[in-house]
Amino acid sequence: MPTETSGLQRDVQVIRRRWWVFLPFAALGILAALAVGAVTGGSTAVATMTLDTTVHDLVVGGDRGLRIFEAQAMTSDPAFKQKVIEAIGEPDFDYARFSVSLFPISVGDGISRGILTVSISDPDKAKAERYRQAFVDVYTREYTAPDGLFRTRFVERRRQVAANAEATYQDAYRRLEAATAGRGIDLAALVETRGDTNPLVFVTEQRAVLERQLAEAKGALASIGSASPEAAAAAAAAVIGQPVQAGQAQAVLSARVASLEAALREYASLAPALPEQQLDSATQALLNEVRGLRQVRDSAFVNLGNAQIAVGSAESRLEVSYSFSGGLAGSLAGRVAVALAVTVIFGLVAIFSLEWLSPSRRPGEG
Secondary structure (H helix, E strand, O other), X not given: OOOOOOHHHHHHHHHHHOHHXXXXXXXXXXXXXXXXXXXXXXXXXXXXXXXXXEEOOOOOOOOHHHOHHHHHHHHHOHHHHHHHHHHHOOOOOOHHHOEEEEEEEEEEOOEEEEEEEEEEEEOOHHXXXXXXXXXXXXXXXHHHOOOOHHHHHHHHHHHHHHHHHHHHHHHHHHHHHHHOOOOOOOHHHHHXXXXXXXXXXXXXXXXXXXXXXXXXXXXXXXXXXXXXXXXXXXXXXHHHOOOOOOOOHHHHHHHHHHHHHHHHHHHHHHHXXXXXXXOOHHHHHHHHHHHHHHXXXXXXXXXXXXXXXHHHHEEEEEEEEEXXXXXXXXXXXXXXXXXXXXXXXXHHHHHHHHHHHOOOOOOOOO
């Protein structure tokens, strides 16, 4: 007695009998594989770099160009882009394919930390990883090396600012020279604004001192009328800064007031002779501009020195982690898998649907 056919054997027989149903679905599978590969795109290679810069010898404002935001801005520098393209070895490579983003962690005086993420996509996973590695290698060098772009860009910007300030100052100074030519004015002393070198500043300061001393002497002179001789002498001594005998306070303070008033009259007579007082309003405005530009120039060169100190003492560290995503359906193996899946799954569904609906199906077949 022959054994009964098993369910698996019946299914195999059905597939063999209707194998041609797979053909249209094989074509559909190829089209689906191509479409899925196009939609999912290539591999995306990602590098996550944790950045840390510490400035050990910090001067006021000396680390402003070493902040985490400047570490990101470096990736947009034409010199950095060219270095990356050279490392890749493809002169026509489109640098804009890189996507760079920054997540700051902490920014403070002398300390700057953050996470810089760079990613790039390519149909070829190996190429995407090679491009990513070229970027990371260049960035690591330029961020940590003493002569890397991260530091040199900072110093060069400060040097350019100082050079511009110097040029602007010299231009204004030449215009002031032309405006005061033939007047016998010492411009170097007139432009100077530090300490008491400026004659107008010196005279103004001295007059303020004399006026204060005169007010003190007059006040003491007015207050000793009802005081005892000893108290009056003590008040006079406090004003003139030396001992005064009892009964001499009135005479001493009167002499003090007279001498201070005479000194103030002398300083008042000096005002018309000061060079600055001889200038017309336009030249005076130009003089004030030159004085301001001199201070700006001096500050710019101080900032340049601060930047050089900060760069020399800065320590930068970098840690990298790698990852990638996508690209599986875009690879040859992925496309073959998609095509086989569509062919087999939809083909089997179609075969057994036809078998179920077939009028020739024997009664009792499941």
